[in-house]
Amino acid sequence: MAGRNWIPVRGAQGRHSRQAHADLPDGTYEREISKEGFFGPASFIHHRRPPTGWSSFEGPLRPRAFDLAKLAAGEESPWAAPVVLHNRACEVRFWTLAGAMPALARNADGDTLLFVHAGAGELFCDYGRLSYEAGDYLYLPRGCMWRLRPQGQTAVLVIQATNSHFGLPDKGLLGGHALFDPAMLRIPELDAAFEAHQAESGDFRVEIKKRGEVSVVTYPYNPLDAVGWHGDLAPVRLNVRDIRPVVSHRYHLPPSVHTTFLADRFVVCTFTPRPFETDPGALKVPFFHNNDDFDEVIFYHAGDFFSRDHIEAGMMTFHPSGFTHGPHPKALKNMLVQPKAATDEYAVMIDTRDPLEVGEAAAAVEDLAYVDSWKGG
Numbered sequence: 001m002a003g004r005n006w007i008p009v010r011g012a013q014g015r016h017s018r019q020a021h022a023d024l025p026d027g028t029y030e031r032e033i034s035k036e037g038f039f040g041p042a043s044f045i046h047h048r049r050p051p052t053g054w055s056s057f058e059g060p061l062r063p064r065a066f067d068l069a070k071l072a073a074g075e076e077s078p079w080a081a082p083v084v085l086h087n088r089a090c091e092v093r094f095w096t097l098a099g100a101m102p103a104l105a106r107n108a109d110g111d112t113l114l115f116v117h118a119g120a121g122e123l124f125c126d127y128g129r130l131s132y133e134a135g136d137y138l139y140l141p142r143g144c145m146w147r148l149r150p151q152g153q154t155a156v157l158v159i160q161a162t163n164s165h166f167g168l169p170d171k172g173l174l175g176g177h178a179l180f181d182p183a184m185l186r187i188p189e190l191d192a193a194f195e196a197h198q199a200e201s202g203d204f205r206v207e208i209k210k211r212g213e214v215s216v217v218t219y220p221y222n223p224l225d226a227v228g229w230h231g232d233l234a235p236v237r238l239n240v241r242d243i244r245p246v247v248s249h250r251y252h253l254p255p256s257v258h259t260t261f262l263a264d265r266f267v268v269c270t271f272t273p274r275p276f277e278t279d280p281g282a283l284k285v286p287f288f289h290n291n292d293d294f295d296e297v298i299f300y301h302a303g304d305f306f307s308r309d310h311i312e313a314g315m316m317t318f319h320p321s322g323f324t325h326g327p328h329p330k331a332l333k334n335m336l337v338q339p340k341a342a343t344d345e346y347a348v349m350i351d352t353r354d355p356l357e358v359g360e361a362a363a364a365v366e367d368l369a370y371v372d373s374w375k376g377g
Contacts, residue, residue, distance in 0.1 A: 006041050020044050021252045023281035029332075031324060032289040037267075037351060038254040050332060051288045051324040052374045061323045065370035066362045068094040068299075069155075069314035078105050078112075078158055079209045082361030085297060085318065087354045089265035092297070093158040094316075101147040103205035104223070107140070109212070111161045113261060113268065114138040115348055117301055117314065119154030123147075124197050124224055127234050128188030135240040135301065135346065137260070139166055141233055145206060145223060155314075157299055157348060161263035169259040169267075179260070180243050185236040190228065198222055240301070240346050243272050250279040252287060255349060266294075269349040273303070276338045284338045288326035294351040295321050303345035306338075307331045310373055316362075317370070320355065328373060 015025040024030050024046060031051045034042035057063075066084065073096040075081045081095030091109075097119075120133040125146035132138055132148075140146055142165070148154065171178045188194075199222075206217045238260075246257050261268040276284050286307050296319040305311050309328040319325050327335075 004040075006035070009041070014046075016044070016046055019251075021283045021287050022250065022279065024283075030283070030287055031326075032287055033292075034289065035293065037291060037294045038256045038289075050326070050329070052326060053329075054374065057371050057374075061320050062371045063320075063323075063325060063374070064318045064358070065311065065367040066316045066318070067312075067314065067365045067367060068316055068362075069312075070365040071096070071361055073153070074098050076102055077207055077214075078156075079207055079214050081156075081158060083359035084316065084362040085350075085356040085358060087265075087352060087356050089162050089164060089263070089354055090350070090352050090356070091158075091160040091162055092350065093160075095156045095158050097148060097150055097154045097156070098152075100149040103207050103216070104145050104147045106145045106206055106208045107142060107160065108208055108210040109142075109160060110163050111142050111166045111263070112140040113159040113161070113166055114140065115157040115159065115299070115301075117155040117157055117299075119150050119152060119156075121148055121150035121152075121154055122193065123188070123235070124149065124194065125188055125235055126224060126226055127229055128190040128226070129194040129197070130186065130188045130235065130237050132237060133239070137238045137240075139236045139238075139261075141165075141235065144235060146235070159268060159350065161266075164264040166261045166263055166268075169262050174246065178244075178246065179258075180238065184242040185238055187234045187236055190226070194224075198225055240270055240272055243270050245272050245274040247274045249275065249277055250282050252277055252283040252285070255286070256351075258349070265354055266350060266352040269351070271298075271343075271345055271347040271349065273343050273345065275342045276340070280336070283335060285327040285331050285335050288324055290322075290324050291319075291351075292321050294353060295319070295356045296325075297350040297352070297356070299348045299350075301346040301348060303347075304343075305345050305347065306334075306343055310367075310370075315367075318356065318358070325374075329375070 017023045028046040081093040085092045116136040123130040204219045208215045258269040260270045299316045307327040309330040
């Protein structure tokens with residue numbers, strides 16, 4: 001937290017490295033204990049054995065994994081899609097849609113971020129039309145009216161900033177064009193396809209979600225009837241291919257460096273392909289850490305998830321704050337030497353300040369063996 005007067009400690013004992021995440025003492029495994037999700041003071045403890053080498057793990061802190069691809073498909077409304085995880089500041093749903101939404105949607109509970117896991121199509125909203133494809137983030141400001149018209153089945157991770165807003169992180173010394181240039185953001189267009197959508201006749205239902213309940217407003221005409229707009233607020237589209245990750249060949253950077261969107265009580269990060277570290281002493285896998293201030297969620301979109309074993313695209317892992325975690329035992333074999341030059345993964349990470357609750361639908365598709373996949377390190 002900015003301005004906090006942390007208790008001043010500068011110490012070191014025993015065998016230790018001078019540089020975090022590099023040049024570890026022979027035969028040791030590093031574990032980071034830090035404050036404020038890698039932004040506060042930190043210490044680095046060197047262990048003889050991997051800190052996740054448990055023989056059993058019981059209780060609510062156990063790591064969990066959900067195969068969201070197994071959730072029931074075909075909900076016509078995002079508000080009928082199953083809730084996977086939620087707390088007072090954040091709600092995550094997984095939504096599959098086979099055809100055009102019969103009604104429009106409006107979220108009065110907060111800003112909405114749609115991550116398109118699969119499929120392609122069109123988004124029609126108050127501001128015009130946006131095409132979409134797999135790997136797109138679609139940002140929808142609170143109160144915006146919208147509907148999707150997919151070309152075949154679309155699968156979407158729906159992330160809500162409850163009573164809050166999405167913004168961009170402060171890129172600091174990296175400059176405003178790091179990670180992605182703002183010019184890569186696409187806004188809707190009032191084009192011929194949007195005008196054709198406006199010409200549709202009949203009754204139009206708008207499903208408005210507020211405090212988790214849905215109200216329905218029916219119009220005898222298409223309410224997406226705008227002829228123009230101006231201002232500095234609008235939906236935008238950003239594809240994961242447009243994100244250029246920050247890299248360091250001598251130091252394994254913390255996941256927070258990949259922050260893409262910020263809300264008041266959580267962040268959304270994006271993992272995209274990047275070169276592995278090349279310095280001989282630098283870690284080539286995520287370091288073991290205690291993230292005691294944030295719950296950690298990762299949705300695996302595509303590729304080879306180098307730090308995880310038995311995880312496939314469409315799955316989600318959930319690591320409650322308070323226990324030590326890091327790479328799987330299989331990934332540890334490549335802790336200092338990687339067989340490939342670069343990672344090949346796309347994933348969305350959500351770190352929440354407040355504890356998350358697991359929805360009933362997610363619990364029904366849980367991989368109960370996930371906690372045991374850490375054994376044997």
